[in-house]
Amino acid sequence: xxxxxxxxxxxxxxxxxxxxxxxxxxxxxxxxxxxxxxxxxxxxxxxxxxxxxxxxxxxxxxxxxxxxxxxxxxxxxxxxxxxxxxxxxxxxxxxxxxxxxxxxxxxxxxxxxxxxxxxxxxxxxxxxxxxxxxxxxxxxxxxxxxxxxxxxxxxxxxxxxxxxxxxxxxxxxxxxxxxxxxxxxxxxxxxxxxxxxxxxxxxxxxxxxxxxxxxxxxxxxxxxxxxxxxxxxxxxxxxxxxxxxxxxxxxxxxxxxxxxxxxxxxxxxxxxxxxxxxxxxxxxxxxxxxxxxxxxxxxxxxxxxxxxxxxxxxxxxxxxxxxxxxxxxxxxxxxxxxxxxxxxxxxxxxxxxxxxxxxxxxxxxxxxxxxxxxxxxxxxxxxxxxxxxxxxxxxxxxxxxxxxxxxxxxxxxxxxxxxx
Numbered sequence: 183x184x185x186x187x188x189x190x191x192x193x194x195x196x197x198x199x200x201x202x203x204x205x206x207x208x209x210x211x212x213x214x215x216x217x218x219x220x221x222x223x224x225x226x227x228x229x230x231x232x233x234x235x236x237x238x239x240x241x242x243x244x245x246x247x248x249x250x251x252x253x254x255x256x257x258x259x260x261x262x263x264x265x266x267x268x269x270x271x272x273x274x275x276x277x278x279x280x281x282x283x284x285x286x287x288x289x290x291x292x293x294x295x296x297x298x299x300x301x302x303x304x305x306x307x308x309x310x311x312x313x314x315x316x317x318x319x320x321x322x323x324x325x326x327x328x329x330x331x332x333x334x335x336x337x338x339x340x341x342x343x344x345x346x347x348x349x350x351x352x353x354x355x356x357x358x359x360x361x362x363x364x365x366x367x368x369x370x371x372x373x374x375x376x377x378x379x380x381x382x383x384x385x386x387x388x389x390x391x392x393x394x395x396x397x398x399x400x401x402x403x404x405x406x407x408x409x410x411x412x413x414x415x416x417x418x419x420x421x422x423x424x425x426x427x428x429x430x431x432x433x434x435x436x437x438x439x440x441x442x443x444x445x446x447x448x449x450x451x452x453x454x455x456x457x458x459x460x461x462x463x464x465x466x467x468x469x470x471x472x473x474x475x476x477x478x479x480x481x482x483x484x485x486x487x488x489x490x491x492x493x494x495x496x497x498x499x500x501x502x503x504x505x506x507x508x509x510x511x512x513x514x515x516x517x518x519x520x521x522x523x524x525x526x527x528x529x530x531x532x533x534x535x536x537x538x539x540x541x542x543x544x545x546x547x548x549x550x551x552x553x554x555x556x557x558x559x560x561x562x563x564x565x566x567x568x569x570x571x572x573x574x575x576x577x578x579x580x581x582x583x584x585x586x587x588x589x590x591x592x593x594x595x596x597x598x599x600x601x602x
Contacts, residue, residue: 192252196237197452198527199255204234209249224234225449241456241521242430243292246447257452258557261288263591265295270594274299274420275306286376292450294379294433296424297370300384303421304363308389312360314353319539322347356394359418362407364390365399366425373428373448396461399429433514453521457504460519460585465503472509479506479513479541503550504539513545517553524554524582525561531538534580538568541578548578555583 195201197220208214208230217228226246243257257264257290257463265287269276290298320331321341328350335347367387373379397403404426411418431448465477485498507515518537533552540550561584568578 190247190250190252193237195253195255197239197241197243197255197257197361198522200236202231202234203251206234206251208235208251212248216246220246222462225257229318241451241453242449243452244416244447244449246449248446252447255449257292259587259591260292261290262595263588264292265271265290265458266595267587268455268592269299270550271455271462272420274423274561275282275303275417281332289376290379291375293373293428293448294376294478294539296427297374297383298379300366300370300421300424300428301379301386303424303533304367304386304390307363307417307421308386308414310417311354312363313357313418315357316351317341317354318349319352320347320349358397358403358407358410358424360390360394361397361413362399362425363418363421364394365397365403366421366428368396369399369425369428371544373419391454395587399425404429423439456521456555457519460517461505463585464507464517468507476506476508477504478502479516481540481545483523484539501536501539501543506545515549516540516543516548516549519553522554523556524552524564525556525558527586529566529582534566537580538578541568541580542546543570549581551581551583553583555587557588558584559586583602 191206192201193201193203208217210229214230217230220226221228224240225242226240227236228248229238234444237253239255243255245254247253259267268274287295287298305476320334321344326348328348331347331349335341338347364387367383369533370383371380374383382467404422407418407422411422411436426434427450428448431450461477463476468475468532479502481501481503484501487496487498503516504519505517507517508515518533518540520533529552537550537552538545541548563584564582566582567576568580569576
């Protein structure tokens with residue numbers, strides 16, 4: 183859908199969608215550079231045609247503005263179901279003190295859902311008492327506190343005024359955890375769409391700003407905050423997780439991770455989200471069994487340059503399935519997770535080749551499984567045989583296993599065990 187808003191052409195799309203804007207061209211060189219950057223990094227494909235532009239989305243959702251063009255990409259799963267999956271995936275606390283009926287969550291974008299949860303987490307921290315660090319203070323006091331500093335008292339020649347030098351501890355809430363929390367809330371003000379939610383977040387910002395300093399939100403400051411956490415401050419974990427997602431979504435990390443390009447907008451990688459969701463589901467399923475779930479399992483020595491035929495001394499590629507199910511240290515099954523509905527869309531050839539390599543590797547049971555999301559209740563398992571083309575004998579198998587996100591979200595939302 184395309185509409186005009188205040189001299190801005192707004193394109194509304196879903197993930198894995200495409201549209202052509204006929205008669206439109208990118209306004210300047212800067213817009214073309216951003217479009218090329220987005221395309222080259224696989225965020226969204228924007229191609230200039232003879233009489234218009236082609237826009238193709240994939241598994242990134244969010245919003246970007248390029249010149250006078252704004253592109254909004256929403257996930258297929260939205261509202262409360264997505265909210266339940268998000269909380270489960272990131273291990274966020276279930277804070278029931280705030281009635282969700284006050285908000286129209288079903289209309290929230292993905293980022294508004296994140297910001298809503300950040301608001302709940304921050305509000306809970308405020309109500310229960312935000313973290314205060316003990317700060318050592320040294321001062322001469324009329325009413326002594328802590329311990330009297332005997333060394334200082336002696337060095338000044340005894341009591342010379344109606345005060346005593348003291349060493350004591352004050353509790354200060356102006357620390358890195360609360361500074362990052364405030365910075366995250368202020369960042370969310372730039373991203374939030376829902377007006378009512380924005381008012382509530384702004385109110386929290388004003389409360390925190392009364393006693394907490396502003397800092398610049400960076401990867402280093404976020405990591406420093408994480409490193410400063412202890413058992414006593416683990417309740418900040420959910421808020422820091424969300425703030426990190428919001429921060430990283432503002433730009434593009436180049437493929438070599440050398441730098442990050444800031445955008446006039448934000449994008450979120452639903453493929454990474456789905457992979458993390460699958461990992462959590464697998465961990466919960468196997469936690470009481472004699473199996474171990476290993477992510478990004480490296481299949482060393484599967485490829486190797488022939489002796490004497492590697493003049494550039496390059497390292498051979500190492501296949502890494504998303505998950506390996508292991509028992510007593512031995513791989514019994516290899517799995518991949520891809521955020522692409524393979525019931526609605528066919529399995530791409532490059533994915534099949536990758537899965538075929540896993541299946542014939544000799545690891546596991548001569549099968550490989552790709553787990554994919556679907557919201558179609560009719561979606562069932564599909565299987566592709568890998569055959570010896572000469573003998574016409576099956577040698578391995580690729581399994582396409584759907585995960586019905588609506589059913590998973592419904593089960594989680596009811597507080598039930600997904601595997602029972």
